[in-house]
Amino acid sequence: MRRLPSPQRPRALAPIARVPGLDYGVLEELLGYKLRRAQVAMFAAFHEATRGLDMTPPRFTALVVIGANPGMSQTNLGAVLGIARSGAMLLTDWFEGRGLVERRTHPQDKRAWGLHLTRKGEALLAKMRARVLELDLRRTKHLSTAEREDLLRLLEKLAG
Amino acid sequence: MRRLPSPQRPRALAPIARVPGLDYGVLEELLGYKLRRAQVAMFAAFHEATRGLDMTPPRFTALVVIGANPGMSQTNLGAVLGIARSGAMLLTDWFEGRGLVERRTHPQDKRAWGLHLTRKGEALLAKMRARVLELDLRRTKHLSTAEREDLLRLLEKLAG
């Protein structure tokens, strides 16, 4: 059982500004660059919305999923995030070092841990969830409700 | 003038599969996670479409922009990619080491380089562009033309 809280601090990532007077060529018609620009902008907004909470998108995702699936394994956590098991373990260490997540013995499997939010973790998640939901809506306030639904649906298709 | 071609080889990044039987909670309603999943899926497709060309999305973006703006500076290249100047320089080194991009003296500014595609760089870009365009269309073939336009427009709004 490791306990290695590393002092990682997420850095601000600014949105990618369009360079005036520059020809973006075929990039304008391709999803890739637009997708990345949108993601970077969302990341910057996320970072600002969670200021002071020492959070990153993967950490937020992890807390949400652990909260929704108490007792889940580290392997599954890695799968949700799309990272290797070793990375999921480091992340869990980070959470445990801050008292946000607990490793309890898994009832059916002695190899695995069951991950659970602590009371502190739940409180932090609640606060973050509120802030991130607000951010998400604010970020898409230029979009109509129908457009927002469209976007979510289309992205789902793309990721599928 | 550096000449440090580093032997970086992009690795395959698999799409993030949905873990069956797991509750994704509020993530289903948030743009962030969907955006990332879509991006990872696109990256994987990109990687497969450019197999053997030793390419990554940033490299592709760079070649497109340099091709469309001959003589542009490294600083502007960094701005387009959303990275620091030092990173743009390393990227340029990488290109130059492979004979894809040339640094020529800038006519008006003796501090800056003017970036130009070599004949080899243009040939590679042409091949890549064809492959990536095809990929992009294939990846969105489940979408109607109208949906595709919607998606591009909505992402642009989001990145704005």
Added chain:
DNA sequence: CGGGGATTGTTATAGACGATTACAATTCCC
């Protein structure tokens, strides 16, 4: 029921990528 193969968490190591800082040369602008 027993044993080989798969899975889980862990450790160690390495690599890719980006930021930051400092610097000299050059350009900009008042």
Added chain:
DNA sequence: GGGAATTGTAATCGTCTATAACAATCCCCG
């Protein structure tokens, strides 16, 4: 003209990954 800003460069660091190996445990099939 001369101080402030910009450009490319160099050196260094931090973060996040992956990979490979390992012991403990589980699964399943013969």
